[in-house]
Amino acid sequence: QVQLVESGGGLVKPGGSLRLSCAASGFTFSDYYMSWVRQAPGKGLEWVSYISTSGTTIYHADSVKGRFTISRDNAKNSLYLQMNSLRAEDTAVYYCARVRGSYAMGHWGQGTLVTVSS
Amino acid sequence: QSALTQPASVSGSPGQSITISCTGTSSDVGGYNYVSWYQQHPGKAPKLMIYDVSSRPSGVSNRFSGSKSGNTASLTISGLQAEDEAEYHCSSYTSSSTHVVFGGGTKLTVL
Numbered sequence: 001q002v003q004l005v006e007s008g009g010g011l012v013k014p015g016g017s018l019r020l021s022c023a024a025s026g027f028t029f030s031d032y033y034m035s036w037v038r039q040a041p042g043k044g045l046e047w048v049s050y051i052s053t054s055g056t057t058i059y060h061a062d063s064v065k066g067r068f069t070i071s072r073d074n075a076k077n078s079l080y081l082q083m084n085s086l087r088a089e090d091t092a093v094y095y096c097a098r099v100r101g102s103y104a105m106g107h108w109g110q111g112t113l114v115t116v117s118s
Numbered sequence: 119q120s121a122l123t124q125p126a127s128v129s130g131s132p133g134q135s136i137t138i139s140c141t142g143t144s145s146d147v148g149g150y151n152y153v154s155w156y157q158q159h160p161g162k163a164p165k166l167m168i169y170d171v172s173s174r175p176s177g178v179s180n181r182f183s184g185s186k187s188g189n190t191a192s193l194t195i196s197g198l199q200a201e202d203e204a205e206y207h208c209s210s211y212t213s214s215s216t217h218v219v220f221g222g223g224t225k226l227t228v229l
Contacts, residue, residue: 035218037164045156045164045207047218059217095163103211103218104154104169111163 002026002107004096009112016086016116022079022096022109030074033099036081038092039111046092049081050099064090086116121219122147122208129227135196138224140208141189146219148189152211155184155193158223159204167206168193195226203228 008020020036036048049070050059058070069082079096093111100106123141130136140147140155147153153171156164166175168184171191181196191210195202208221 044223045209045220047209047216047220050217061216100166100169100175102152102154102170103209104152104166105156105164105209106166106169106175108163108165 002098004098004107004109006094006096006109006112009094009114011115011117012086013118014087014116017082017084018086018114020081020083020094020096020112020114022081024077024079024096024098027098029072029077033101034070034072034079035097035099035105036070036079037095037097037105037108038090038114039095040089040092043092048094050103051079083114086114088116090114091116121212121216122210122221124206124208124221124224126222127225127227129229130195130198131229132198132200134198135194136198136226138193138195138206138208138226140191140193140210140221142191142210142212142219143189145214146210146212147186147191149213150211151186153184153186153191154209155182155191156207156209157202157204158207164207198228200228202226 003025005023067085095111096109097105098107155168158164172184
């Protein structure tokens, strides 16, 4: 069955960096677009980033553009999110999601918590 | 403030039907048939319930249905059950640089 397992979250100071990973299994990873979605404590969902199957097409939300970079390694069945210049408002649970076309997130990981605080 | 507008809460009794609205603009909900709905229980990851306005993934109960009229999409849950109590989020593709926008979420309470 489809499994997505995020890792790499934790506590980081404002201005710091963190790299999130998402290990995929149970499907042909290279066949699917992938995405990162986040949810601040007690808030709604916010789309963060999106990457095509080959990694040649990438989109980032305006709120993270220039600071976050999505990437993937199809040989390792892994998705990544490099987060730089972190701010308090980036504090959230970050979910890795498999895109099922038309921008619908068909499968989600359990999420990893990122806390940005001094 | 979320790009799509949902009611903060709705409620219904077991067996009843409820509808959750999701209002956007012609740049998102009204312009494309790419509306999705997600169910999220407390402390859990979201689950896709509806995609492309009215399609259901395999395994999702046919008690869940989606529709759209103009700039407003709707999720209807019929025959309410206790396990339907959750937060429901809508999303849509948007022609803006954001690409995907979500609603603020609606808390469904089964009385």
